[in-house]
Amino acid sequence: MKKTFLLATLITIFSFTSCKKYLDVDPTDFTTPETFFESPKDLDQALTGVYSSLNNTGTYSRNLVFDLAFGTDEAFYKRSTAQVDPIVYNADGSNSTITATWSSLYAGINNANLLLANIDRPVMDETERGRIRGEALFLRAFLYFQLVHLWGDVPLILKPTLSGINVKNVRASQKQVYEQILGDMTIAEGLVGAVIAPNGSGRVTKAAV
Numbered sequence: 507m508k509k510t511f512l513l514a515t516l517i518t519i520f521s522f523t524s525c526k527k528y529l530d531v532d533p534t535d536f537t538t539p540e541t542f543f544e545s546p547k548d549l550d551q552a553l554t555g556v557y558s559s560l561n562n563t564g565t566y567s568r569n570l571v572f573d574l575a576f577g578t579d580e581a582f583y584k585r586s587t588a589q590v591d592p593i594v595y596n597a598d599g600s601n602s603t604i605t606a607t608w609s610s611l612y613a614g615i616n617n618a619n620l621l622l623a624n625i626d627r628p629v630m631d632e633t634e635r636g637r638i639r640g641e642a643l644f645l646r647a648f649l650y651f652q653l654v655h656l657w658g659d660v661p662l663i664l665k666p667t668l669s670g671i672n673v674k675n676v677r678a679s680q681k682q683v684y685e686q687i688l689g690d691m692t693i694a695e696g697l698v699g700a701v702i703a704p705n706g707s708g709r710v711t712k713a714a715v
Contacts (some may be wrong), residue, residue, distance in 0.1 A: 522536035527692045543624035546631070551637050556645045557708075559614025564606035570652065573603045609655040609657070611649050612663070618646035640697025647690035654683045662686060691715055 542548050560566050576583045576593040583593045590596050592603055599605070621642045625684060653660045661675035662683055696715040 529537040533671075543621075543627045545628050547636060549621065549625060549628060549630075549635070552617070552624075553638050553641055556614055556617045556621060558640055559610060559617060559649065560645075562610055564608075564610025565614075565652075569603055569607045569610075574607065574656070609652075611653050614649045615646055617668050618642045618649070620663060620668075623666050635700055636697040643690040644694040644698065644710045644715055647687040647694070650683055650687050650690075654687075656678055659683075665696060 563569060574583055583589075588599070593600065594608060597604055609709055622639065625639050625642070628635075648658075650662070658680055659677040660683060662678035663675055664686070666674060694710070695712060698713050699709070700710065701711060
């Protein structure tokens with residue numbers, strides 16, 4: 507009886523131990539900043555994420571070339587009914603067009619900041635690292651140019667925001683923002699590629715800077 511009880515106890519202990527080891531694994535269905543940025547490919551994928559901020563509804567997929575453009579002399583809006591919209595100079599910060607553009611631009615900036623904060627982690631060719639750094643700096647500067655052009659004084663955030671705890675940032679002056687833009691683009695000019703490689707269509711080069 508004692509032997510049977512001892513055997514059952516040992517089986518239970520080993521079962522729990524095995525279960526703990528089985529469950530104690532790193533997740534493979536998503537990545538975090540701590541587990542990403544380990545290879546040149548990771549950096550290039552992160553850079554693609556920064557580029558993608560230029561191709562959504564809040565930026566050049568719609569708002570920056572359509573909705574917000576109608577508020578300039580580049581187009582006109584022909585409708586007799588009253589509208590609450592930037593198109594007719596009648597909107598505030600709660601307007602969906604305004605919030606989408608603001609959020610999209612800052613999301614792109616945060617992606618650039620996250621990439622720049624981790625760009626030195628992988629072991630890789632330094633020229634390639636420099637190219638990625640240069641493109642990220644240019645894109646961050648370009649996104650800030652859109653913000654300061656549309657809103658004037660805006661928060662100048664140069665480090666990645668990783669949580670929703672510290673998101674209240676004071677506005678920087680237009681002068682400060684433009685100085686940062688010029689600084690980023692000056693550095694980028696010396697890092698980005700001189701010509702577009704066959705597989706690099708659409709990337710930032712010295713011609714753009």
